[in-house]
């Protein structure tokens with residue numbers, strides 16, 4: 062049996078699935094139920110000076126019949142008293158000692174950091190997460206992403222936390238920056254034991270076009286929110302991988318952003334994460350989603366011969382390269398399985414209007430299977446992407462007789478490139 066135990070910067074949990082700091086991790090009763098469903102850890106809803114939230118605060122992005130491919134919120138940190146939160150942390154730690162509790166924190170002054178860190182550890186926190194990521198409301202008060210966007214401030218506050226903490230400290234980074242690497246390095250320079258990323262992306266999710274007011278509507282006003290959910294995963298994966306492959310970056314990563322299945326979790330782990338955190342998927346479908354995540358991850362590890370998460374972490378990182386190192390002589394073309402084809406011609410439209418005009422309708426009277434001009438196919442994948450039938454279009458590698466040659470090799474050493482297709 063594969064060992065699912067995870068170790069993120071010294072925070073041990075029975076599996077790598079943690080609730081992210083958000084409404085599903087708002088109270089002790091909720092987190093106990095989550096642990097009973099199998100969640101390995103939970104990052105407590107961010108503690109600080111309790112706030113007052115607006116009433117209307119969430120909005121979903123729906124796309125052609127699929128609800129909530131993206132999600133947006135203008136919620137702030139905890140609105141419950143610190144005493145209540147700390148009492149409940151202690152209760153959960155007592156009832157579920159094997160599960161990891163990471164307490165997310167956001168305060169302003171050095172004294173406040175010292176006080177809240179001590180109280181979190183006294184309550185039983187296994188780790189702390191410094192919320193330098195919230196892109197709405199709290200940043201207007203000089204916290205959250207206002208800290209995460211300034212490496213010097215990030216480093217300084219992280220160093221305060223390291224001075225006071227006796228448990229591992231993760232710094233939660235904001236994606237609202239051009240390049241995540243200096244921000245991860247700043248957390249590392251401040252002494253952080255690890256980082257977690259991403260927090261939400263600054264966004265406007267949409268406009269109520271009848272009222273002409275931005276969503277979510279608070280009376281006749283709104284504000285920018287934080288974007289998350291399935292749609293943000295590619296951005297989160299990129300940021301996770303950027304840090305994981307940076308030679309100067311040495312500390313562990315807890316991956317967050319759009320995890321909605323075990324496959325998403327595997328992707329984060331292969332790109333360098335030691336644990337993954339989930340918010341939106343739980344908000345939409347409940348704690349039970351973790352059951353499939355655990356089973357799926359376990360099966361995947363067994364099928365691929367991974368005995369523990371350490372063997373998996375970062376395994377896909379070497380596959381990343383600069384564009385200039387990609388093989389320009391690597392060639393694929395589209396092949397259509399006529400038996401599977403349902404003749405919808407979605408691929409023909411896509412190739413004609415969005416690619417290289419080499420897929421055509423069948424001749425009058427013949428079965429509706431598109432005809433391909435292989436000599437013009439550039440192997441762009443678009444037809445495979447749009448085809449509604451799994452396995453009907455496959456991209457097949459072609460032996461074109463040219464040895465591999467990258468742009469860099471071509472420019473530096475004159476290595477020959479195969480003739481261009483579709484460039485007329």
Ligand SMILES: Cc1cc2nc3c(=O)[nH]c(=O)nc-3n(C[C@H](O)[C@H](O)[C@H](O)COP(=O)(O)O)c2cc1C
Pocket residue numbers: 081082083084106107132133134136137138139165192194195233259260261288289290291293317318319320338339340341342
């Ligand atoms: C309603 C809501 C409230 C959130 N509150 C917090 C918070 O208090 N502290 C924090 O660090 N992140 C907070 N987040 C961000 C999440 O922890 C997480 O980083 C983000 O949602 C991306 O993960 P996801 O795509 O799985 O939702 C919140 C997210 C949502 C949707």
Ligand code: SF4
Pocket residue numbers: 394395411412416417418419420433437438439440441442443444445
């Ligand atoms: S791979 Fe691209 S160019 Fe080739 S047939 Fe498909 S859509 Fe057209």
Ligand code: SF4
Pocket residue numbers: 397401402403404405406407408409429430431447448449450453454
């Ligand atoms: S999109 Fe797929 S199913 Fe539809 S015509 Fe093309 S190959 Fe056939």
